[in-house]
Amino acid sequence: MYSEALLTGKNLPLSEALAMGGETTLLGLAIVFAVLIILMLVLMLFKVVFYKDPSKQTVSVDTAKSVEPAAEIMENTTDEEELVAVLTAAVAASLNTSTYNLRIKSYRRTDNKMPAWNKAGVTETINNRF
């Protein structure tokens, strides 16, 4: 099926090497993609069959209505000064300086829901094993 040169690699002409290589690359990548695309379709089917989006569930609508105003009130009543004090202290502690050297101009919640200490822990672990 394959020439002697292709089997042993001795006196292999460049053209034959490239032809064989190109053929195998196309066929091989096609098979790898075919298998994984089939698996991808199966996984997409999984989502349709098994996954219920919690935000679209009808049950949660009532509770959401009653919770939302409460949350708003909570936010409004949060003491801004207290929060700024906590932030200043935290920044001062991590920078090893005094709170008198710092002025918090603005603060913003990041998108990630993971708590900051959790995040710091994960980052540290990754860097340790890197």
Added chain:
Amino acid sequence: MIESFANFLQNTGFYALISTGPVDAIKTIIMIAIACILLYLAIVKKFEPLLLLPIAFGMLLSNLPMIKDSSAIMMHTEFFTDPQYMIEGKYIDVGYICRHGGLLDLLYLGVKLGIYPPLIFVGIGCMTDFGPLIANPKSILLGAAAQFGVFFTFVGALVLSALIPSINFGVKEAASIGIIGGADGPTAIYVTKSLAPALLPAIAVAAYSYMALIPVIQPPIMKLMTRKKDRMVVMEQLRTVSKTEKILFPIIVTIVVALIIPDAVSLVGCLMLGNLMKESGVVDRLSKMAQNELMNIITLFLGVTVGATATASSFLSAQTIGIIVLGLIAFCFSTVGGLFLGDIMCWLTKGKVNPLIGSAGVSAVPMAARVSQVVGQKENPANFLLMHAMGPNVAGVIGSAVAAGVFLAMFGNL
């Protein structure tokens, strides 16, 4: 008295070293030096020490100077490669090896008969969480694209063989070298022991060394292949995956792979067996055993024996240098393949996919995913790509096992 002392002297390593002649003696010394360098890399530089240390010591053990036919010889590579010792010049003679082999010969049977790599895959399966992949099915394609390096290097090996007369790689050797790009040690060993056993030590050393170097190899390519704006993309949080899905996944993958590429089943099937043991939660004891004791024992056997196959005649050649160079090319182009598809997906989804997760498509779990995370976080400190990168990462394991199956199906029976 004098006679027995003379006999003792003739049995020593010194005598063996001197009596072999200067060329062989120098080769032996070079091999021991290489083993010591690898030990240094494993112990001081901590390059995958769990594997490199046994590999290097196995290399040391089998290259110690011994007189011919000494009963102290632990490894006889000729039993496995020389047709003279084989049945009909093709099949290894297990009975002969049991009668005349040393400790490492007996342990090497586990590699030669294809026992160790699938057993390691059982352990890996127990430690793998396919959750991120199930949650984001598209990421499985990145695991396929990252096999580009495998095939690119296959071409590269054949071209090298055509251009340089002293390097002779046939299709079987080229396939074994290409699979280094799968960045998966057991898969590389599994393919090589079937297709090109003589290259086993060089390929194993190259595969494991480059795997340890992934944090050095990948980041420059990642920066070159992606735009800063895309690297900063924060991806949507993954959906939760139910236990039913996690249990069904390994069963379905095994069936699908078996239907298309049966040669990959011994690897993929064992990986999925381990995963099912973990996810089902009913065989906790087996799962713990597979990922700890079993895996550790097999890793030791595999490492020592693969290292022991590195003899001066097979290792000290231009081919080994070719393999080291081609192995690096394989890793680079696998990374390129994954990033390229990552870029396309980023463009198609209008910036919802961070292309950096593409490089995690080379297996090397979880190192490649950590690299995506670290590079991504440098651009945007609030970005957490780790779980998103784990999807392509575990897909890469399946992808490289399928690529291995393709090679075995094409060239296994030649």
